[in-house]
Amino acid sequence: MESTTQAATVHDLDAAHLAAWPLPQPEAEGDKELRGHVLVLGGSREMPGAIILAATAALRAGAGKLTIATGDSVAQLVALAMPEARVIGLRENDTDGFHLDALESLDPLADKVDAVLVGPGMRDAPCTARLVHALLPRLDGAGVGLVLDACAMDVMLHMPHDWPDDKPMRFARPVVMTPHCGEMAHLTGLAKECIVGQPDTPALQAARDWNAVIALKGARTVIAAPDGTLWQHEGAGNIGLAISGSGDVLAGIVVGLLARGAPPEQAACWGVALHARAGDRLAQRMGTLGYLAREISMEVPALLEQLGRNDGSKHVPDGTGARHVPGDEQLGG
Structure with missing residues (x-):
């Protein structure tokens, strides 16, 4: 990644901005199908809880229907923990990855789901990347939204055997x-310290090059879109969110919003904002340290109601009032 990509402005994800950018709402007389069908693919023998956290968060974000695909070894456990879901067991290999014959079970779902999350609790990155590469054409053809988390993002690093050496990985649809x-350092080859200190440029460069909406998580989280638009979230959330499973919850919130009909950049921005504000609520009630990732998504429904009622009439989300980002920093590392 060698470029000078830099946004001229960055939009603050405050309450006014969110209220002026309302999420799609289902018809009052609609059924669960109209609220969106989510497929969460992940889990492993050692980390079945990750997929439970993500799936729960997707429902808390308002999705109406849930299917979980996980390893045969933990499918029954997950089904008992998630009575709201249909659970599909997939054949596993010795490294906790899924065999490619999982496609036989997943392929028919492409025409039935609205959004897919891949990654929570998965452990075999090369095997996961092969599965994602195999799924992409089917999901693209059906117009299904996709969220990649954890080792599923290694799809950028592990190409199919017949992939041309001079062809970089780029998604057909965002x-x-x-x-x-x-993780961003791992994916880009940049030094982690450079990304922590100046996350805007790496996020924008990756978003443009990969045709992806990048939610680069940190104390200040930035969300970059392929067209160069940049958002930030800071001043909410706390160190309590730095806990095992927190990222699984965020990914679940995002895919739930995507299933409801939010475009990728809106789902990512709202997901980050809801996740951070949920952490603030828990910190106020329980203390900054010690609340659990499983408790984060419980705060989301009330936050959706609260943020949806805020008056955002004074905010124009097309750049007016956005903070200027000085400089023209180059990527390095």
Whole structure:
């Protein structure tokens, strides 16, 4: 990644901006199908809880229907923990990855789901990348939204055997990716310290090059779109959110909003804002340290109502009033 990509402005994801950018709402007389069908693909023998956290968050974000695809070894456990979901067991290999024959179970779902999350709790990155590469044409053809989290983002690094050496990985349709700074360093080859200190440029460069909405997580989270638009979220959330499973919850919120009909950049921005504000609510009630990732999504429904009622009439989300980002920093590392 060698470029000088830099946004002229960055939009603050405050309450006014969110209220002026309302989420799609289902018809009052609609059924669960109209609220969106989510497929969450992930989990492993050692981390079945990650997929439960993500799936729960997708429903808390308002999705109406849920299917979970996970390993045979934990499918029954997940089904008992998630009575709201249909759970599909997939054949596993010795490294906790899924065999490509999982496509036989997943392919028919492409015409039935609205959004897919891949990654929470998965452990075999090369195997996961092969599965994602195999799924992409089917999901693209059906117009299904996609969120990649955790090792599923390694699809950028592990190409199919017949992939041309001189062809960089780029998605045909924008997907959402949710790396933290360490994962972003792994994906780009940049030094983690450079990304932590100046996340805007790496996020924008990746968004443009990969045709992805990048939610680069940190104390200040930035969300970059392929067209160069940049948002930031700071001043909410707290160190309590830095806990195992928190990222799974964020990914679940994002895919739930995507299933409801939000475009990728809106789902990512609202997801980040809801996640941070949920952390603030828990910190106020329970203390900054010690609340659990499973408790984050419980705050989301009330926050959706609250943010949806705020008056955003004074905010124009097309750049007016956005903060200027000085300089023309180059990527390095």
